[in-house]
Amino acid sequence: MSRVAVVLMNLGGPDRPEAVQPFLFNLFNDPAIIGLPALFRWPLAKLISARRAPIAQEIYRELGGGSPLLANTEAQAAALKQRLEASGQAEGVEAEVFIAMRYWHPMSEECVAAVKAFGADRIVLLPLYPQFSTTTVASSVRAWRRAAAKAGITAEIKAICCYPTESGFVEAVAAELSAMLEERRLGRTETRLLFSAHGLPKKIVEQGDPYQWQVERSVEAVVERLSSVYPEWTDPDFVVCYQSRVGPLEWIGPSTEGEIVRAGQDGKSVVLVPIAFVSEHSETLVELDIEYRRLADDSKVPGYHRVPTVGAGDAYMDGLARLVGLCLRGDAPVCSQDVARICPAAWSRCREHLEA
Numbered sequence: 001m002s003r004v005a006v007v008l009m010n011l012g013g014p015d016r017p018e019a020v021q022p023f024l025f026n027l028f029n030d031p032a033i034i035g036l037p038a039l040f041r042w043p044l045a046k047l048i049s050a051r052r053a054p055i056a057q058e059i060y061r062e063l064g065g066g067s068p069l070l071a072n073t074e075a076q077a078a079a080l081k082q083r084l085e086a087s088g089q090a091e092g093v094e095a096e097v098f099i100a101m102r103y104w105h106p107m108s109e110e111c112v113a114a115v116k117a118f119g120a121d122r123i124v125l126l127p128l129y130p131q132f133s134t135t136t137v138a139s140s141v142r143a144w145r146r147a148a149a150k151a152g153i154t155a156e157i158k159a160i161c162c163y164p165t166e167s168g169f170v171e172a173v174a175a176e177l178s179a180m181l182e183e184r185r186l187g188r189t190e191t192r193l194l195f196s197a198h199g200l201p202k203k204i205v206e207q208g209d210p211y212q213w214q215v216e217r218s219v220e221a222v223v224e225r226l227s228s229v230y231p232e233w234t235d236p237d238f239v240v241c242y243q244s245r246v247g248p249l250e251w252i253g254p255s256t257e258g259e260i261v262r263a264g265q266d267g268k269s270v271v272l273v274p275i276a277f278v279s280e281h282s283e284t285l286v287e288l289d290i291e292y293r294r295l296a297d298d299s300k301v302p303g304y305h306r307v308p309t310v311g312a313g314d315a316y317m318d319g320l321a322r323l324v325g326l327c328l329r330g331d332a333p334v335c336s337q338d339v340a341r342i343c344p345a346a347w348s349r350c351r352e353h354l355e356a
Helices: 019-030 038-061 069-087 109-119 134-150 165-186 203-207 211-228 258-265 282-298 314-329
Strands: 002-010 092-101 122-125 156-160 193-198 236-244 269-274 305-306
Touching: 002 019, 002 069, 002 134, 019 038, 038 282, 069 092, 069 314, 092 109, 092 134, 109 134, 122 134, 122 314, 134 156, 156 314, 165 211, 165 269, 165 314, 193 211, 193 258, 203 211, 211 236, 236 258, 236 282, 258 269, 258 282, 269 282, 282 305
Parallel strands: 002 092, 002 122, 122 156, 193 236, 193 269, 269 305
Antiparallel strands: none
């Protein structure tokens, strides 16, 4: 029986206060984040991480001192392993699920060592980012491939690049949103849906990064699903917006903060839907739940409601299991939710980054 290692990839987060600054350094020292030569990037990353560490430590203090992202990803890994065993998507193989975080432990080198000890014949890299970006998926896959080459891994490595409209993911988001609308008895005319994703500097998108295009496709698919299940939610009032802006660069918009303020001006209640995050972490539990709720109160928003991330829910895990099966059955080293490339030609900074 062959052995398949499925590697779940995520951002990572500091597990204690003293880990915050080195976590930030790892983040800003990534050439996918700051595209300067290493000679200049390293000191700049040291400076930024030192300046931002006190602010970030305050954020993580709200979470008990560290990020819950690893624990949440471990729950997803356990659920995915169960799905693979039960669904037959990895039939005829022994499948194990591993975790590789990009900027804090367990990082690629630790994950590679575990996969090598497992003795995998085939490896599937599965980012927990539904939408592709050079700053997330490509960075994580490249780091893993470098570590694998250094460790002498010779097993076949395949990567899943994106799944912005995969049926399980879309169903999971729509189900969480529907549950919120029913629980709060929110109506269409007095409610605005804000689909919030992590932002990117505008210049990265202008260089051909497909992230924003894919985020918009995810939202369209969720809205279509919502309208098909709830006829009264046809033509809903919704906005795609972006959070977590930092630095002086121009970022893609509109901003989530600005849309919350506008909702208050329009007398609309807000339902905030994380569309690019699949796990609870600082940007959902602090930024959305605390900081933006405070902004909503200050902006006289009649009601502020935040939809949970999909986590380890059944529909999302079923979708990930299908993606793994699809990837294993295909011949290509990189596959999307539809095996072939799904982005228009204008978004050129896509799969070639994973195959390099």
